[in-house]
Amino acid sequence: MAPPSTPTTDDRAGGPAPPASAAQAPGAEPAPALALENIEVVYHHTVQVLRGLSLAVPEGGIVALLGSNGAGKTTTLKAISGLLPLEVGQLRSGAIRWRGQRIDELEPHQLVRRGIAHVREGRHVFEDLTVDENLVAASYALQGRPGAPRPDTGLIYEYFPRLKERRQLRAGYLSGGEQQMLAIGRALLGQPALMLLDEPSLGLAPLVVQDIFDIIARINREQGVAMLLVEQNAAAAFGIAHYGYIMESGRIVIDGPTARLMADSDVQRFYLGYGDGSSELASFRDVKHYKRRKRWLS
């Protein structure tokens, strides 16, 4: 299946332009900004978690990566942002390219410099620091980077007015949703070109999830930041993503533009929770049980 191309359905202002490719034939699909090509990852030299996984994220696009517990979603993001060695994981084969260049040998700080920001699973904020101090700490981390943009906390507070109201409050006292906003805000401070978001909806109430996803979509639209959005909440992710991949046991089992995935009866049943042909909602238990027996065909 063709990888997703740069979205053309709306006006994406301000996004960093893709590098001009002299080799590109007229009318050909633009090369994706991020490309994972057949990557295999093992933990502790023995446990193979990713098994030839390929995916692509276009400049300025939102791509959802869905899959059940343990499928390898977080491992995929860590492989991109250079965090695998911390987990004794290793990219055994395949390639990861960012704007045409191999990045799979780079250190996390080199990837940050290239504009790749990873918002990790579980809202990592400094709980003893105030909201303001969290943003200042993130700004310090960015200083000294050659050509680094000047961190703009005003921009963060514009996207997250709730954080502005609570700027003097210690992050440990924020709600789960506000902590997630702060984690996204810290990443946004470095004006990334690509954000890797690991389950931003985890443990949050539906209205808060909607709020956060609306802001993610706005950041994408207004700042041109491409997003690779890892989620188990398929409905929320499909609400803002242009293209989706579904993975199981370390492989992509189905992918396509979100509108097509949402119309797919298997996706509806297993990931959106709808019963076959009826509007009845399948229980999580049923879906989980059935999922274990079902083998996806790619």
Ligand SMILES: Nc1ncnc2c1ncn2[C@@H]1O[C@H](COP(=O)(O)OP(=O)(O)OP(=O)(O)O)[C@@H](O)[C@H]1O
């Ligand atoms: N540091 C590690 N050492 C060994 N195995 C690991 C390590 N981290 C993850 N794994 C294993 O790799 C597999 C994929 O884990 P991963 O965290 O990438 O899945 P996930 O799709 O993000 O799951 P979840 O939805 O629960 O967050 C799991 O079987 C997990 O047990």
Ligand SMILES: [Mg+2]
């Ligand atoms: Mg995970």
